[in-house]
Amino acid sequence: MSDRQDVHPGVSREVLAQKFRAFIDPEYVISDDETLKPYECDGLSVYSEMPMLVVLPETVEQAQQVLRICHEERVPVVARGAGTGLCAGAMPHREGVVLSMAKFNRILEINPVARAARVQPGVRNLAISEAAGKYGLYYGPDPSSQIACTIGGNVAENSGGVHCLKYGLTVHNLLSVDLLTVEGERITLGSEGLDSCGMDLLALMTGSEGLLGIVTEVRVKLLPKPEVAQVVMAGFDSVQTAGDAVGAIIAEGIIPGGLEMMDSHAIVAAEAFAKAGYPTEAKALLLCEVDGTEEEVHEHIDAVESLFKRLGATSVRTSHNEEERARLWQGRKSAFPAVGRISPDYYCMDGTIPRGQLAHVLTEMERMSEACGLRVANVFHAGDGNLHPLILFDANVPGELEKTEDFGGRILELCVAVGGCITGEHGVGVEKIRQMPAQFNDLDIAQFHRIKAAFDPAGTLNPGKGIPTLRQCQEYRSLEMSIEPNSGAENQLHREGGHE
Amino acid sequence: MSDKQVQLVDQVLAARERRQPVRIVGGDTKAFMGRSTDSALPVLDLSGHTGILTYHPVELVLTARAGTTLAELDAALSEHNQMLSFEPPRFGKNSTLGGTLACHLSGPGRPWWGSVRDQVLGVRLINGQGEALRFGGQVMKNVAGYDVSRLQAGAMGTLGVMTEISLKVLPRPASTRTLVFDCEMDEAVSIMNRRSVEAKPLSAACWLDNKLYLRLSGAHSAVDATLSHWGGSELMDAEHFWHRLRDHQLDFFCTSLPLWRFSVNPTARMPGLSGQWLVDWGGAQRWYLGNAELSEMERIAVEAGGQVSLFRGGDRSAEVMHTPPQAVKALQQRLKHAFDPDGLFNPGRLYSWM
Numbered sequence: 001m002s003d004r005q006d007v008h009p010g011v012s013r014e015v016l017a018q019k020f021r022a023f024i025d026p027e028y029v030i031s032d033d034e035t036l037k038p039y040e041c042d043g044l045s046v047y048s049e050m051p052m053l054v055v056l057p058e059t060v061e062q063a064q065q066v067l068r069i070c071h072e073e074r075v076p077v078v079a080r081g082a083g084t085g086l087c088a089g090a091m092p093h094r095e096g097v098v099l100s101m102a103k104f105n106r107i108l109e110i111n112p113v114a115r116a117a118r119v120q121p122g123v124r125n126l127a128i129s130e131a132a133g134k135y136g137l138y139y140g141p142d143p144s145s146q147i148a149c150t151i152g153g154n155v156a157e158n159s160g161g162v163h164c165l166k167y168g169l170t171v172h173n174l175l176s177v178d179l180l181t182v183e184g185e186r187i188t189l190g191s192e193g194l195d196s197c198g199m200d201l202l203a204l205m206t207g208s209e210g211l212l213g214i215v216t217e218v219r220v221k222l223l224p225k226p227e228v229a230q231v232v233m234a235g236f237d238s239v240q241t242a243g244d245a246v247g248a249i250i251a252e253g254i255i256p257g258g259l260e261m262m263d264s265h266a267i268v269a270a271e272a273f274a275k276a277g278y279p280t281e282a283k284a285l286l287l288c289e290v291d292g293t294e295e296e297v298h299e300h301i302d303a304v305e306s307l308f309k310r311l312g313a314t315s316v317r318t319s320h321n322e323e324e325r326a327r328l329w330q331g332r333k334s335a336f337p338a339v340g341r342i343s344p345d346y347y348c349m350d351g352t353i354p355r356g357q358l359a360h361v362l363t364e365m366e367r368m369s370e371a372c373g374l375r376v377a378n379v380f381h382a383g384d385g386n387l388h389p390l391i392l393f394d395a396n397v398p399g400e401l402e403k404t405e406d407f408g409g410r411i412l413e414l415c416v417a418v419g420g421c422i423t424g425e426h427g428v429g430v431e432k433i434r435q436m437p438a439q440f441n442d443l444d445i446a447q448f449h450r451i452k453a454a455f456d457p458a459g460t461l462n463p464g465k466g467i468p469t470l471r472q473c474q475e476y477r478s479l480e481m482s483i484e485p486n487s488g489a490e491n492q493l494h495r496e497g498g499h500e
Numbered sequence: 501m502s503d504k505q506v507q508l509v510d511q512v513l514a515a516r517e518r519r520q521p522v523r524i525v526g527g528d529t530k531a532f533m534g535r536s537t538d539s540a541l542p543v544l545d546l547s548g549h550t551g552i553l554t555y556h557p558v559e560l561v562l563t564a565r566a567g568t569t570l571a572e573l574d575a576a577l578s579e580h581n582q583m584l585s586f587e588p589p590r591f592g593k594n595s596t597l598g599g600t601l602a603c604h605l606s607g608p609g610r611p612w613w614g615s616v617r618d619q620v621l622g623v624r625l626i627n628g629q630g631e632a633l634r635f636g637g638q639v640m641k642n643v644a645g646y647d648v649s650r651l652q653a654g655a656m657g658t659l660g661v662m663t664e665i666s667l668k669v670l671p672r673p674a675s676t677r678t679l680v681f682d683c684e685m686d687e688a689v690s691i692m693n694r695r696s697v698e699a700k701p702l703s704a705a706c707w708l709d710n711k712l713y714l715r716l717s718g719a720h721s722a723v724d725a726t727l728s729h730w731g732g733s734e735l736m737d738a739e740h741f742w743h744r745l746r747d748h749q750l751d752f753f754c755t756s757l758p759l760w761r762f763s764v765n766p767t768a769r770m771p772g773l774s775g776q777w778l779v780d781w782g783g784a785q786r787w788y789l790g791n792a793e794l795s796e797m798e799r800i801a802v803e804a805g806g807q808v809s810l811f812r813g814g815d816r817s818a819e820v821m822h823t824p825p826q827a828v829k830a831l832q833q834r835l836k837h838a839f840d841p842d843g844l845f846n847p848g849r850l851y852s853w854m
Binding site for chain 2: 386
């Protein structure tokens, strides 16, 4: 089993570039620092590293050849889509190649009858739904970066979105993927049918953060667009009551298309930014979207409205047309930039908790917030327990980023402690590798390494991401033991702050 | 409810010590599946490892030991008007949750409500070194680490002994009604696909004996409106029909002929063979009864964009699963080695070479 994360190729930048230029348009083999610069980070910009080379193949054969050469020379390969990821999963390796899949941007086929689309990995998430729209179909998962993020990246991260509870994550919406192995061999996992024989390699590959293979083609399921969608907004005077209301909707047998919660800090920031008509005095706000047939939506909206009122909502408003619906969502959708306006920087976390723990987790978070003197605003995919605390900080104040990182790490550990996990949809990447030992013990981690070795024995695919070395795990555990509870400032979680 | 975790770990360690492979058995209702293996192999018995550990209806999450019967889960869920949305087949009253996941079995609602693999959130598993591991969790979204939980679907126990499984469960639909139409297979397949494009509460679509069955599930008003809009006659006692389809109790399945399962593009036109067809999953799953060679069936499956397995009957000493390409075969072998280096678990059950 390999426990090393670093690989040191013996080949120089120029020699490697030369080899690539023999079969790739020289313009697409980037080796000068100025042109390499934009590739130094992904959406989590505080983590950055200049790559040795960036290469943008235009055909699968070219990508295959890149991998073969890198495999032979033991050169690290970091695959990259649109670079919108939020965990530094696409941060380059200093001695490695960034394999940009940006040129693979064609939708190859839409089969409206079989409800499937075959696309290249560089196709944007939203572009699939746009192309399928004329058939009354769309692609389900809708991460908030969907206008820019690519489907290849979605597969790598198992991306979610606001409609996961009802329509699932990326893994639930794939039929097959074509991949290149580290050796450059082409394989297909899955098929045009729903289930395949044997162990589910397609599921294993989904969310593997570019550590097991490089996606070259994706076949996704398309869903019929719901006839109607309506959203109910409700304000509550406590987070607990809002949390109970979420449980009550589920208990009623209703699975909303989207179910989002915001705390008072997020409400105030979003309202100031978007003027969506949110009740700024509320302690918590719920947005519950119901979609389906006209009859079903009508029936369920009535049920949700009266349930909110019965549970003591301080205000309830329902959209009656698309314009009103868009307006109610506008506040939630602009929550991040809105928070960006009230603070020089913010850091978005991504933990998941059992929903019943929400009030406890928010209370704890408020306590930690006061203790460390950093404000935190919360937006929450309430339906599926995915919490996005936004820690507000100022990177120009010495030490504040470190304090933020520490606070963020503590939040993730709290999520694990209440039965949740350190990342619901953003991935581990470099960012959360520090917290992996909070969720997994060394035996689990060792099994992950054996899986990795089955695909990539030399460890050249996206090294240093996703899975910590056992040495890192030991360091984490000894540090945890040596630190007194609540003495957060000394705890050096090696993590990151991001801005948009 | 009983916890055999410690004994199970001991048994695996002992098997490892002796280099003695074992057969993993739960309720023993799926012995007909996979390849026939050496019946002299000692049994690793999961049937005593039972019990629902946590079930929070408003969280839509349930965790149970792998040997828990589907019947026990059904009983607990129905108290809260919830269900296993993947409608697992009950091939016997002792069918267990672990066996269902290992064999990746889902019922008629699968295209709309997801498969067992789709609903799995986490597993605990003992690997071939006798290590008790935990993957995934009890929350809907968790992208930390590789998805080892879902990898188990279809592995037929070859990667480890699953001891505990967490699942997403769903509310039971308020109303369910079924329409039935007379038509031939090709026409039925095209109607199923056409209906699937509509944003209506379709929840199952099956064809057999020149009859097309469309099940609608959801809010009363939505089901009633769609029913009258689509026309056709309503099937009485429909629940019984869907259960018998799910559990392979329909007359179609009561035969000694080899039963082939095709997982294909839902729109595929299957060739006119001499045997009988049954179409399920809105066209994405086709059952075929008849004697045939696996290689010939594979050719037909590939043509239809999918895969085939010999589900029941026929020659079970030969391969019964669609032959993977060499590179995929090699990956599976390496993964097997990564979990079970001594080849202790269910040797030869999934493939002769594993």
